[in-house]
Amino acid sequence: MTPQTVTERVTVPYLREKKGGGIAVMTAYDFALARLADMAEMDILLVGDSLGMVFQGGENTLSVTTEQMIYHTRWVARAARRALVVTDMPFLSYQVGCAQAIENAGQFLQAGAAAVKLEGGEAVVDRIAQLTRYDIPVMAHIGLTPQSVHRMGGYRVQGRTPMEAKRLLNDARAVEQAGAFAVVLEAIPMKLAAKITKALKIPTIGIGSGPHCDGQVLVLNDLLGLSPKPMPRFVRCYADVAAVALDAFTRFKKDVVTGVFPSKEEGYVSRAPQVRRRASRPA
Numbered sequence: 024m025t026p027q028t029v030t031e032r033v034t035v036p037y038l039r040e041k042k043g044g045g046i047a048v049m050t051a052y053d054f055a056l057a058r059l060a061d062m063a064e065m066d067i068l069l070v071g072d073s074l075g076m077v078f079q080g081g082e083n084t085l086s087v088t089t090e091q092m093i094y095h096t097r098w099v100a101r102a103a104r105r106a107l108v109v110t111d112m113p114f115l116s117y118q119v120g121c122a123q124a125i126e127n128a129g130q131f132l133q134a135g136a137a138a139v140k141l142e143g144g145e146a147v148v149d150r151i152a153q154l155t156r157y158d159i160p161v162m163a164h165i166g167l168t169p170q171s172v173h174r175m176g177g178y179r180v181q182g183r184t185p186m187e188a189k190r191l192l193n194d195a196r197a198v199e200q201a202g203a204f205a206v207v208l209e210a211i212p213m214k215l216a217a218k219i220t221k222a223l224k225i226p227t228i229g230i231g232s233g234p235h236c237d238g239q240v241l242v243l244n245d246l247l248g249l250s251p252k253p254m255p256r257f258v259r260c261y262a263d264v265a266a267v268a269l270d271a272f273t274r275f276k277k278d279v280v281t282g283v284f285p286s287k288e289e290g291y292v293s294r295a296p297q298v299r300r301r302a303s304r305p306a
């Protein structure tokens with residue numbers, strides 16, 4: 024079944040049925056690149072709070088606000104014709120209580136998202152249950168949860184010890200039980216990700232968690248080679264857009280300095296006075 028046979032858009036029920044593999048997810052933060060990702064038939068465009076780092080240049084995701092997530096959700100949703108738009112609930116937008124979580128998630132849906140993602144396992148099951156009760160679909164996120172950077176002492180692989188692995192399996196079962204329609208598994212050992220994927224009925228979306236998850240997510244800037252090097256081992260860089268852009272910027276600067284740009288052909292000439300035509304965009 025493809026989304027087109029049922030509806031033009033990827034939906035939450037469609038994703039549930041894609042348990043078994045092949046769910047492609049990418050983060051997106053703006054209209055232009057979200058449009059390209061949608062054209063490439065990405066299943067989910069995740070408006071990730073990673074934007075605090077890759078878009079805003081921050082050290083972590085903790086300073087991202089609800090207002091900023093609403094702003095970026097609008098432009099990604101405007102671009103998405105096929106993909107399901109999921110918006111990350113940023114730090115302190117759901118921790119205070121269920122009412123706060125519902126109010127903020129509702130604002131993300133009003134901005135164009137079809138679902139929200141929040142970090143945490145057993146600790147957030149009441150939030151997940153409440154949101155799904157009010158028809159706000161939730162994607163869970165366990166393992167390396169970037170909003171817990173200070174507790175973890177950095178961005179480290181999670182679930183390496185038997186005790187941690189058991190806790191993560193319990194977290195996965197708990198978020199499924201609470202009603203999450205999918206769960207992101209970030210930076211956990213491959214075997215554990217495979218075990219969790221097998222144990223759950225909902226799809227798992229991996230990032231740095233090996234090939235056995237039902238889907239994979241990458242951060243747009245990493246995928247395009249726009250993030251500072253070296254990148255984590257799980258990132259596959261599909262294009263060196265940084266090199267292409269830097270070359271273009273350098274050549275433009277040189278052409279301006281040397282007077283090579285613009286040429287006469289790139290300039291306009293006056294029209295005869297009787298011709299009255301207005302183009303909305305000068306050709």
Ligand code: KIV
Pocket residue numbers: 050069070071072073074111164207230240242
């Ligand atoms: O914020 C984000 O981009 C994420 C992905 C890494 C899953 O949560």
